[in-house]
Amino acid sequence: MTRTARRNRRTLQWAGAGAAALLALSACSSSDDSSSTGSGSSASASASSSSSEQVSGTVTVFAAASLKESFEKLGEQFEQQHPGTKVTFSFGGSDSLAASITGGAPADVFASASPKTMKIVTDAGDAAGTPATFVRNQLEIATLPGNPDKVGSLKDLTNPDLKVVLCDEAVPCGAAAQKALDASKLKLTPVSYEEDVKSALNKVVLKEADAAVVYKTDVKAAGDKVEGVEFPESADAVNDYPIALLKDAPNAAAAKAFIALVQSPEGRQVLTEAGFLEP
Template sequence: MTRPARRTRRTLHVTGTATAALLALSACSSPGSGSGSAPDASARLSGTVTVFAAASLQESFTTLGRKFEKAHPGTEVTFNFGGSDTLAANITAGAPADVFAAASTTTMAIVTDGQDNATTPVTFARNQLEIATLPGNPDTIASLQDLTRPGLKVVLCDRTVPCGAAAQKALDASGIELTPVSYEQDVKGALTKVELKEADAAVVYRTDVHTAGDKVEGVDFPESADAVNDYPITLLKDAPNAEAAKAFIALVRSTEGRRVLSEAGFLAP
């Protein structure tokens, strides 16, 4: 967190010609007078921005949160990462938050459809599935079908969360029946099972495989192209810090935001 520097107000006593000079200087330097630069909003923003975001956004949003605090001294971005369905339920139950970023339009609809909880959401990124295996892929997993081998311990996200729904969609499209050893409440939980060698493989997002580095190995499968998730973001209706929340959403959707998301493995919206 970047803490604001203390400022001391000084009163300037100017009259006559000095006043006119100051007014002229202000007019020349004001935004929109031909410079094409936007006004600096950092002086107007302060306080905490509370963001509820899908677990798969943890690394990229944490990076963007630091950038936001640096650009707007006096602000702090706090995150609640988890399964999108759980976050949506918390929001509809009245949990105070400014921004909601979900891993699917279906879970976003829990908050927005038929309710007066949020502004119109906009898609800011997309994500695709990948199989996470143990380092070196010792079980030589090369396809979704390989996950059905007897004795192979496979973990999936719960079907109520976006990564689980996407995995089930890919399995259904392929006619593959798969019984996992466990269903996890979010994608990080599924990935952790493989990282700890408690499972041989998990179907997670490509971004999570990317983040895990050499702790796992990723295997692409063609069926994932039919189960790509859109990631929407919205300003919540009763946001305690609406102005700062709008600025955070703008950062996520900016060129810099897309760069950070792209480096994490997300697809463009």
């Protein structure tokens, strides 16, 4: 066989091998495409499933008045994280909020300033599951800016010349204040008992009272409108704050997502920055 013939034969062999390789590659490519298509379908199904689990609509939160600033901030974050949602709040004394819930008021979440007021809701069978403590709060004396009356202790509030305001004992901040007074064996006659902690603080802000026993978080939220005075007896009256999904929540999915945000590291940061204590 001539050199030219051998070269032509070798060329044909290479061409045949190349064609076989191309066929193999084509088969692999086809197989990969098929696999890729299957994967894409799964991803689409997963995305669709995820989309169907996304929350939307309005979530209604009943929360203790002392949570106002923190929860409003968390509400804004929640709406940003979940486009299409809206968080509406009803703030007030935990006892009155609990009464509203047991009376049939439509709500998704209840965040109380004490286990005692949360128990009103759980005993009525209106909570879904067991409430969880998410923060704690401690009392502080709020005085006029600059503390002109030189209030330095809980005992100073017994001065009959001072106009002092307390929360009603049915409200967690009032119950805690009374507990601190009892532990100190002090008797205090306030000029008024207020329905929630914000109302008590506002009496000082408006200069209608010289001092009020409120939460540290409320003093901090008021900024330079009041001055805070710590007292050691407050350590004996620290309040746990429980939160719960409500049994007949109109928007349970969004409610669960909001509670998750409150309990998350991000939510915890907002609350601790406001002065709340770790649970």
